[in-house]
Amino acid sequence: MKDIKKQIRRRRLSYWSRLLFLGLALQITVGLAKPALGHYPEGTAYRAFQFPDHLVPAIDGDLTDWEVVGDSYAILTGQFHDLISPEVKASDSDDFAARLMVGWNKAENRLYVAAQVRDDMHQIDRPAGSATVLWEDDAMELFIDADHSGGQFANFTELSHEERILRNGAEANHFVLAGPPPDEDFFVNFSAAAWYALPDGPYTKAAIEFVGILGGKGVTNYEVMLVPFDRIDVNAVFQSEEHLLQENEILGFNVEFNDFDVHSELFDAKWSLSGQHNSYRFSDRFTDLILMPLEGTFQTTVVKLRSWGRLKTSLFTELYQRGVSE
């Protein structure tokens, strides 16, 4: 931007030309502002299926309740980018294959995420009591920036311990799931708010189902429910700001699958939906998630119910008015 302004001054353009340039400069500024809020890959927005109230999934690791979500909503292996070997093009293989789905429900104000991962070596080898290194095993990392504010949200190494506790995970969230675990921990939230990291709580729920041989071939199901927040207070829910989900709204969102195979602490791959590094620190590095309206089939049911409701209301009004006038 500075260079553009210098050029404008140097050329001593006429009044109208200057106006034209200012207009262009404004457009460029607006254009540049978008990626800062997280739009990776550019021009891509993933879709979240709106669950009708009677079909919201149970968080139990069994994904049959996601069969209602059409294939067009599925995010597949080819849409992920390996942050370790970016030259490798993703496609289903014995080494790694994923199917990710995102959903939401308006009445309950909840986001739902489900993933199925096939892996040639499902590696969970951390010792018991080491939940802080959950991500060093085959894991799903989940990132949400509900109000799409962007910016740094974690890993404030330059701040004091007290400030870090307050700011870590306040404006965006980073969850990790890995299992089956050697202890009771398979779900952590790096926001450090204990109330927002419960595997069976009112604001978060999580489950993992693994079928296969630990250290060998296997299929892992991940299932998560989250009530979204614009701001998390580490101490209390009532001091936090819940985010109200709306149709067609765009949220900051990202998923990374960690694949450790032969080497315990060396990534074989780190599959990222946004394809950007440092998602654990900056929510600008997330991708976009659009909350879709109810699919047509379900809309008909709702419209029918509403029409019946209206019919009942008008019937009642008619009877009431008749009763009053008689």
Ligand SMILES: [Ca+2]
């Ligand atoms: Ca389920």
Ligand SMILES: [Ca+2]
């Ligand atoms: Ca693998």
Ligand SMILES: [Ca+2]
């Ligand atoms: Ca935010």
Ligand SMILES: [Ca+2]
């Ligand atoms: Ca693996």
